[in-house]
Amino acid sequence: MWLQIASPRAFQDSPELAWGFYGHRLSLYRETVPHAGFELLKRWGKKTINGLSVFTSNVDGQFQKAGFDPALVYDCHGSIHHLQCLAPCREDVWSAEDFLPDVDQDSCRLRNAPPMCPHCGALARPNVLMFGDWAWIERRSASQADRQEKWLSQVSRPVVIELGAGTAIPSVRHFSHRVIHEFGGRLIRINPGEWEVPTRLDVGLPMGAANGLVSIAKILGDEWCSPATGGGDG
């Protein structure tokens, strides 16, 4: 069911059902309050010389919502808070903020009008990478990736804090391992089930993301975890 709905084909065949699924998630993510771990990550970023950069396969926009500078985030599978033309008629990606989905919970169908492409009038869809998706417009994510590559080329001894990235969707794990091999980084893998790490110099914490980050904060102590006073992104 999920595989069928999360596909461009579903937007063509039954747009009210596809938008029911994504509209419901969009509303949920707009209301979600990011957990305390996001604030800790932001503070640690401010205390380090080169700051931080985020690689995420989540499309929920929670890092931006938690107040991370959008210029520091790479949403590798896109963002549900952005739209594109279903066709697509051109390589344009725009904000979904004007769309307020009204979803019938029982039938999972969109009740109001779906968003439309401002250029050609066709149906618009979320700018997220779906299953069997050859029409995903990569433009926004690709420019984020470029920025992140530039940042990576400037840092030394990076630490990857990997949160809840399982082996089922391996994008994040590939990134972690690449930073270790190409940039001499070290890995802290926080994952309740799949916490094994590639080398003895890396650390695996068998717990959830929020708990893992709070546990690290306790070890680092107040100097690293108190709110930053003044200064930029370091």
Ligand SMILES: [Zn+2]
């Ligand atoms: Zn269009």
